[in-house]
Amino acid sequence: MSKIINNRELEYSTSEIFPTRWSPRSMSGGEITGEELMSLFEAARWAPSAYNNQPWRFIYAKKNTVHWDILFNLLADGNKVWVKNAAALIVVVSKTTFDHNNKPSITHSLDTGSAWENLALQGSIIGLVVHGMQGFDYEKAKIQLNISNEYQVEAMAAIGKPGKKENLPKELQEKEFPSDRKKISEIAFEGSFK
Amino acid sequence: MSKIINNRELEYSTSEIFPTRWSPRSMSGGEITGEELMSLFEAARWAPSAYNNQPWRFIYAKKNTVHWDILFNLLADGNKVWVKNAAALIVVVSKTTFDHNNKPSITHSLDTGSAWENLALQGSIIGLVVHGMQGFDYEKAKIQLNISNEYQVEAMAAIGKPGKKENLPKELQEKEFPSDRKKISEIAFEGSFK
Numbered sequence: 001m002s003k004i005i006n007n008r009e010l011e012y013s014t015s016e017i018f019p020t021r022w023s024p025r026s027m028s029g030g031e032i033t034g035e036e037l038m039s040l041f042e043a044a045r046w047a048p049s050a051y052n053n054q055p056w057r058f059i060y061a062k063k064n065t066v067h068w069d070i071l072f073n074l075l076a077d078g079n080k081v082w083v084k085n086a087a088a089l090i091v092v093v094s095k096t097t098f099d100h101n102n103k104p105s106i107t108h109s110l111d112t113g114s115a116w117e118n119l120a121l122q123g124s125i126i127g128l129v130v131h132g133m134q135g136f137d138y139e140k141a142k143i144q145l146n147i148s149n150e151y152q153v154e155a156m157a158a159i160g161k162p163g164k165k166e167n168l169p170k171e172l173q174e175k176e177f178p179s180d181r182k183k184i185s186e187i188a189f190e191g192s193f194k
Numbered sequence: 195m196s197k198i199i200n201n202r203e204l205e206y207s208t209s210e211i212f213p214t215r216w217s218p219r220s221m222s223g224g225e226i227t228g229e230e231l232m233s234l235f236e237a238a239r240w241a242p243s244a245y246n247n248q249p250w251r252f253i254y255a256k257k258n259t260v261h262w263d264i265l266f267n268l269l270a271d272g273n274k275v276w277v278k279n280a281a282a283l284i285v286v287v288s289k290t291t292f293d294h295n296n297k298p299s300i301t302h303s304l305d306t307g308s309a310w311e312n313l314a315l316q317g318s319i320i321g322l323v324v325h326g327m328q329g330f331d332y333e334k335a336k337i338q339l340n341i342s343n344e345y346q347v348e349a350m351a352a353i354g355k356p357g358k359k360e361n362l363p364k365e366l367q368e369k370e371f372p373s374d375r376k377k378i379s380e381i382a383f384e385g386s387f388k
Contacts, residue, residue, distance in 0.1 A: 008240070010236055011232070011236060012229060012232040012233050012235075012236040013229070013233055013236070014233045014234075014236040014237040014240075014316055015211075015237065015315070015316055015319050017209075017211070017315075018236070018237045018239075018240040018241075018312050018316065019240045021240065021242075022242075023242050035206060035207070038205070038206040038378060039206050039207055039208045040208075041206075041378045041381065041382045042204055042205060042206040042207070042208040042212070042378065043208040043209065043212045044381070045212075045375045045376070045378060045381065046202070046208075046212040046213045046215065046375060047212075047311055048215075048216075048217050048311075048314060048326050050326075050328045050349075052373045052375075054375060054376050054381065056381055057381055057382075057383070057387070058381060058382045058383070059382075059383050059384075059385070059386060059387055060382060060383070060384055060385075061384065061385060062384075065384075065385075066385070067384060067385035067386075070385070070386075092304070093387070094304075106328050106332070106349075107326075107328050107348065107349055109303035109304050109307065110286070110288075110303050110304070110306060110307040110310060110348045110349055111307060112304060112307060113303065113304040113305060113306060113307015113308045113309075113310065113311065114307045114308070114310060114311035114314070115307075115311075116304060116307070116308060117241055117242075117307065117308035117309075117311040117312060118212050118311060118315075120242060120308070121209070121211075121312075121315075122208055122209055122212065125209050132242050132244075132301075134244045134300050134301050138300070144386070145386045145387050146386045146387045146388075147387050148387075151387070154301065154304045155244075155300075155301055155304055179246045181239045181240060181246075181248060182239070182248050184232060184235045184236065184239060187235065187238070187239065187248065187250060187251055187252060188232075188235045188251075188252045188253075188254060189251070189252070189253050189254070190253075190254055190255065190256075190259075190261060191253070191254075191255060191259075191260070191261035191264070192253060192261075192264075192338075192339045192340045193251070193253055193287070193339050193340045193341050193342075193345070194340075
């Protein structure tokens with residue numbers, strides 16, 4: 001009955017795209033094409049949002065451009081160690097208000113998470129590494145990237161070509177496998193919260 | 195060059211699962227199986243999150259159970275009109291703190307959005323309607339569903355079997371098509387925010 005996909009044990013059938021996606025750190029240092037990067041934003045674009053407000057914004061920098069250092073230097077040292085082999089960095093931002101009436105949106109972060117997951121899934125589908133991060137300086141990002149107060153910095157992500165696990169520092173090699181998850185009984189409850 | 199999927203015009207190639215997913219309101223009133231519902235939570239489970247904290251929680255009610263009325267009555271009247279033909283309702287909740295140290299998580303809503311999008315995509319893949327909503331009473335949900343202060347109510351969703359557009363009220367029939375999106379140039383910026 002149980003099904004193993006990507007070394008992960010499923011409780012129920014689901015599309016293999018979900019357990020197949022994971023967050024490696026090993027990247028080759030190889031570049032990605034503009035088309036590959038745009039295909040990630042194309043995926044993100046079709047996510048759902050309250051009033052179709054599409055609050056997601058992405059600030060990106062490709063390696064070997066003048067923009068790379070600014071985004072790279074936002075990162076915590078622990079992330080720089082492996083992100084140096086990425087091909088692109090993204091800062092994920094959300095607009096906290098509705099376009100149609102300028103009132104606050106309740107779901108701007110949730111909606112932006114939907115778009116971010118589309119982006120991550122598309123990366124996985126085309127064989128790229130996409131790894132989200134919260135280990136960076138949120139305040140510095142806001143200032144250095146010209147993000148106004150109507151927007152909220154949500155996360156960063158590194159994108160690249162898959163590399164060899166052996167090239168990671170030893171302590172990161174030990175974490176380089178698809179992580180497990182809570183059981184469905186721990187996240188889904190019938191009728192009321194338990 | 196341009197590609198139309200689900201009456202939506204793509205700028206770049208991307209997996210068709212993203213533009214194929216949309217948020218219909220017309221549902222037949224037919225039931226969904228337990229396996230179908232669980233396949234949505236199975237998809238949600240494999241989303242990424244900071245420290246793999248998996249902050250997403252789902253409180254659900256299936257039609258014709260004692261739980262249905264409680265969730266249904268949280269909804270705004272404008273949603274009740276069409277959600278009455280759904281087969282299940284979900285309240286999406288996020289845990290605002292990390293399991294490992296009880297400190298606040300920055301990305302709990304974003305991470306929960308990732309899981310929510312997996313759920314919505316899986317619904318689309320197996321031919322169900324999945325429609326997210328913010329039109330409901332958030333405070334009442336928190337109280338009636340026993341949601342403690344460590345958790346945040348994020349959104350609701352209606353799930354069901356596809357139905358005929360003609361059975362919707364006229365003003366909703368007019369909205370019953372896959373909505374368009376902003377251009378990539380409006381959501382993705384190189385180097386800094388524009």
